[in-house]
Amino acid sequence: MERNVLICKALLLIFLTSVSAAMVINPEKKISNLPFIESFGLQGKIIPYIGSKVNLTCKMKHAEAGIFLKAGLAIREGGRFRYIFEDSGHDGLVAHLEITDVSKEDEGVFTCCAFSAGIITTKTLTFKTAPYPPASI
Numbered sequence: 001m002e003r004n005v006l007i008c009k010a011l012l013l014i015f016l017t018s019v020s021a022a023m024v025i026n027p028e029k030k031i032s033n034l035p036f037i038e039s040f041g042l043q044g045k046i047i048p049y050i051g052s053k054v055n056l057t058c059k060m061k062h063a064e065a066g067i068f069l070k071a072g073l074a075i076r077e078g079g080r081f082r083y084i085f086e087d088s089g090h091d092g093l094v095a096h097l098e099i100t101d102v103s104k105e106d107e108g109v110f111t112c113c114a115f116s117a118g119i120i121t122t123k124t125l126t127f128k129t130a131p132y133p134p135a136s137i
């Protein structure tokens with residue numbers, strides 16, 4: 001995993017302006033095996049209230065691994081951040097970045113980085129929090 005993180009970081013630093021494009025670094029790999037990101041974002045109608053717990057969910061195909069970056073830097077697990085991986089069948093991999101106690105500082109550009117056999121594909125999202133709703137009594 002650590003190696004993927006480094007590769008992904010290096011690529012993102014070089015290709016910062018084209019982070020949504022697939023970057024092929026091993027042209028001999030078969031096209032059918034290219035990692036692909038179907039979607040990246042909050043699931044369902046979840047509102048990211050400050051203080052709540054949310055998943056930023058990245059649905060990938062043909063990926064061996066996925067990592068998350070914030071502002072181009074790899075997010076390490078620990079503290080309020082947790083990586084959860086799920087095998088979704090048919091060569092699908094779902095990675096969740098679970099953020100506990102969402103805070104204003106979490107706002108920004110997140111990247112999901114899918115990796116397979118030397119090929120990296122990324123997708124970004126802009127995360128914005130919502131203030132906790134006033135009590136409706």
Ligand SMILES: *[C@@H]1O[C@H](CO)[C@@H](O)[C@H](O)[C@H]1NC(C)=O
Nearest residue numbers: 053054055084086096098099
């Ligand atoms: C995030 O997704 C995982 C896996 O589906 C789930 O176990 C967890 O409860 C989810 N967390 C939130 C905050 O929805």
